[in-house]
Amino acid sequence: MRAQEITFLKLIQGEKQFQVPLYQRTYSWGREQLTRLWEDVGELVDQHLSGESATPHFLGSVVLAPGQFQAGGVQRWLVVDGQQRLTTLMLAFAALRDHLEQMGDTRGVNRIHRQLLVNEYHEGLDHYRLLPTQADREAYTACIQSRAEAGGSDNIGAAYRFFRGVLAEGQEASEGDRWVTTVGTVLKDLLSIVEITAESGDNVYRIFESINNTGVGLSQSDLLRNYVFMLLPKRGERVYQELWLPMQQSLGPKNLELLVWLDLVVRGHNKTKQSEIYREQQKRLQPMAGDEAALQREIAQLAERGRRFLRIIDPLQEPSPLLRAALERLSAWGGQTHYPLALHLLDLVDDGTTTPEDAAEALQYVESYLVRRLICQTSTTGLNRIFMEAPKELETDRPAAEAVRRFLSGRRRRWPSNEELREAIRSKPFYWSGRPPQRSYILRRLEESYGSSEPVDFVKASLSVEHILPQRPTSLWFDLLAEETEPDQTPQELHDLLVHTLGNLTLTGDNAKLSNSPFERKQQILDSSALRMNQEIASTKRWGKAEILDRADHLAERAVRLWPGPIGGVKPTGEEWPGWAELRAALVAMPSGTWTTYGDVAELVGSHPVPVGAYLGSNPTVIGAYRVLTAEGKVSPAFRWADGSDRQPPQELLTGEGVRFDPSGRANASQRLTAAELATLLGKDVAQPAAHAPLPDGEDAAAAERFRAQLQKHWPEASAGVLGVLDFWRLQGGYVTYGRHEETSCFPMLDAGTSRHPHLIWPMAVYPVSGTVEVVFQYLKDRSPFDDTEQRRELLNRLNKIDGIDLPEAKLELRPSFPVRVFAEHGEEICGVLDWFVHTAALDLARRA
Template structure:
């Protein structure tokens, strides 16, 4: 095999085609990998624009084997390894072409198309420079050909839409044409790839197996250890025994690797990636080769820093009460974002450059920064980079608390002001922000701010977030909300704008009892709570819009005091409201063939349908603006393209993507994306409504009878079909579980694991009161074998062959539903699909064993 380092442009140029073999998995890069790549591209673009000459970014390797070539045809290469990188970059160039076309640079778009994407003078499949595996081929060629279905609901479509959005946001921030030219240069010439080519006749599949079954490799810290002790021929054994081994044992492998990376970051190497630790540390230590005294001092210093790092990950080791308290709060907050700055501050404390109290105050600003950003749902893009830059950027002539606060208050670091915080508490869907434990942490800190003489022991209490106005309220709740609706606003729309906001949320250990009970019943339960915030809610006469907003204002007052804001306080002038960027991101995330409403978008971003409509009306060029319809599913009468646009009317565009409209001009509801589904597509941690809990308590006689009684009452025609299907499932080796809540959901569960490795699967959940059956693709996507999109697509296709079931492929990552009444006439067909589901899971288990 031969290897050479090469740019992407040089790799793909010429009459050639890269074919992904059928034995490889489908394209699987998701949001995290795409964001990391785009951040790397962004750094290279900044360097290029500033004239800084930096090394190309090493993207990885591509292993190729020569394929058959016909006279006058293209040279074919089988992609043995590296298809994810190759496909991702091709999709980036496809989106770049469309961006250039949209901005009027037709010559640039033509250049990208001919140089990168296609073999211009060849037809049929030979026309494409990349030919993915057959499962991905249709989605990929739709993007290259810019067909209506480009940007579908699978990973190929999601990556294409990601890059479309990235280019649009980049132009929004930097309208200068130099930026897009720099992006093109980076993608073509500054991403380094190692091209490894096999010889003709080599066993390609054997090479693939070898690459993907190499066992556990050496970690970055292993490589560094081996290198360092190679340079210590005389003192190595003693230094290892006295310094390295105790450090390694106290930290463990993962934290040791993290320490070695943090050591570089706090020294000012803020651009170092964790995959480059060994290379950067080797470069730093190379000049010390031959000086064993100096190398021993370096290891001693690293071991000392390791002891400080342990105080961050295990705050109980910290002796200062003030510093220990804030380290415990940051540990409860979770994540590693704050580690570089925290370690730098502990370095200062131990060196005498700051007192423990000053470090505690400085880390209090860090907590405030993180909490305020979550409440305001500020995008986390660049957050790690900000904290990696901090040790180098802090002003050294100021006390630590002042230096940290000034640094985090920088204009581009987006520390929300008091005004922004108050707006977000009133309007943002707090329940979709951050992680569940972070939401609970904020509510817990707000409760503690009441200063109760008998505080709750949160470490022992089993509390979870409770919606006072229920997520799925009974009719009497809507009757109350109807008294407070605005003109042309339904009670449901008002409910959706309020239900997930902080003013409607509390902590409780009685969520099952509270459920969607009337407020009078909730009052009784909350009044008996030990939490002051619950007693305050119980003292209200009613619970509607006025009460929720009033409580939001009171909680905002507490939040402002608990978590002080940036220097300058309330800002009178701001950059663009962050909600509009979130709106644009949501519309980019929508797969082709879907639509949403102004109300759904408003609920997502914490706004109102009217300003959403006004914004889209003044920004019709926003990607996906035509997908936003009225609550009835109609195109708004006020929607207009730019006068210079030659685009089809919105309805025609949606129909070309597969959206059906009825004679009254209403889009089919199965293609609508709710606010929760939009939030899911954006990667928010959207928990299912409590009454739709997919992980219920278990199968017992009382809950089983409650489910059957609810089904008999609301969908009697489906009872026999559902019962026969559940019996069939049990005979296949599965079991049935039921929900905890007032609407008793039912899920057919399958244990597809072993005693050592439990692996639960469930294909659907039945809701007897709502009369719906949810197909849980959202959960299956993380569970083998249905983490492969082809297996989920097969499940979707099999179900769609049944009359009455119409699941859109655009919701292959979500939880689409069909009416439970389908069981009445088609139970046997549904059982056939479930039989396939069980068989597929069994085959996968046999393969894994």
């Protein structure tokens, strides 16, 4: 085998074809890996544009073996390892080509297509420069050929849509054409790949097996420790016993590695990635080789910084009450984003440069910055970089708190103003912001701001977020909302705009009791609550739009006082409303073959259907604008392409993608994406109500009886079929569990693991009141073997063969549903699908054993 470092352009050029062998799994990169790659690309683009010398970013290795060669054909290479990287870069270039086409850059389009994506003078499969496994081939070639179905629901389509989105947003926020050109340069010439080429006759499968053998490698801190103590032949044992070992024992392996990275960041090496810790620390320490006293001082400084780091991750060790409280709040918030700045502030406190009180005030600004951005749903892109830059960029000629506030108030750092905060609390779907603990934290802090003489012990209390206006309201709730609807607005549309906003949310330990009860019943329960905010809600006479907005305004004033804003505190003039960026991202994230409504988009971004329609009407070039239809599923009469556009009418485009329309021009309802589904595609943590998640304790006789009674009452014709299918499921080795709320949902569960390593999966959830059956692809995509798109597609196809079930393929990452009445006549066919499901899981268990 031979190896060489090479750029992507040089690797891919020429009449070649890179074939992914059938024994490799399908393309599996998700949002996390794509985001990490794009952040690296973004750094290189910024360096290039600013005139800095950009060092190529090492992407990894690609192992190739010679394939079959035919005279006059392309030179074939088998991709033994590295198919994920190659496929990702090809999809990035396909997206860049289509972005350039939208810009009207025909020359750029042709250059990318002919130079990188295809073998221009070959036909059939030889035409493609990369040939994925057969399972991925259709989705991949759709992207390379720019077919209507490009950007489907599988991982290939999701990666293509990801790059379309970041390219569109990057150009919007940057230097336009020059930025796009630089992205192409970085992708071609500044991503470094080690090409490892096997010789003809090598056992390719064995090479693949050995490369992917799961051994435990040395961590970055392990490598650094070995290097440092190699340079300490005389003092090594004492330094290890007195300094390194206590630090290692107190922090543990993961936090030690984090400390070694933070040490670099706080020193000003703010662009260092955690994967490059050893190399950067080695470079820094190399000049001290031969000076054991200097190296010992370095280890002593690292150990001292380690003790400060312990105060961040365990604030009880902080002696100052004010500073301890600030650190505790950030620890409760969660995450590691604030670590570099917090560690820098503790450095300043310990060396006497600032006071604990000043550092505590600085951390209050950090908390405010994070909280306001979450409430306003400001993009988290670049957030880690901002805090990594802070130690180096803070002004040193003013108090630390003032310096931190001035730094975070910088225009490109997007600290929402009071005006933006108030508007977001009124209109944004807070329930989809951040992670559940962060949502609970914000409500907890708002409750604490009441200053109760007998405050609730939030550590011991088991509280969860509750919707006052329920997520699944009864007709009584809709009757109340009907009193406040606008012209041409339905009670359901008004409900959707209000239900997830902060004004409609509270904390309670009585979630199961409250459920979707009438407001009078909720008043009785909330009135006995120890939380002041709940007592306020209980004191109102009704709960509709006016009350929700009034409470939102009240909470907003508390939030403004609790979390101080940026210097000036005024929304920058001329700056685009962030909701439009989220709208564009949502439309790009939509798989081909789906549509949504103006109301769904408005609910997602915290707006109203009218301004959403006006925005899209004035910006018809927004990617996917034609996928937004009226509430009836029709193309809006006001929709127009930009002048001079030769694009097909929206209905024709959607039909080409696979959206079905009835004779009156209404799009198929099953292919519609709701606001919650759009939020899921954007990576938001769309929490399912506790009522609709399986209980962990297995079958419960009382819950089972409630489920049977509700099913018999609401869907008597389907009752026998559902219960028969559940009995069949038990015979296959599964069990049944139930939800805990008023509508007692039902989940057929299967433990496809071992006694030591449980592996719970479930194919669907049955709702006996609303009469829907959700197929939980959203959960299955993270659980083997259904993390493989092909297995989920097979489940979908088997279900769709049953009359009455019509699940769109575009929802393979979501929770599409079918009516429970299908069980009335097709119970045996559903049993057949579940039998396949259990058999597939058993085969996977045998493979993993």
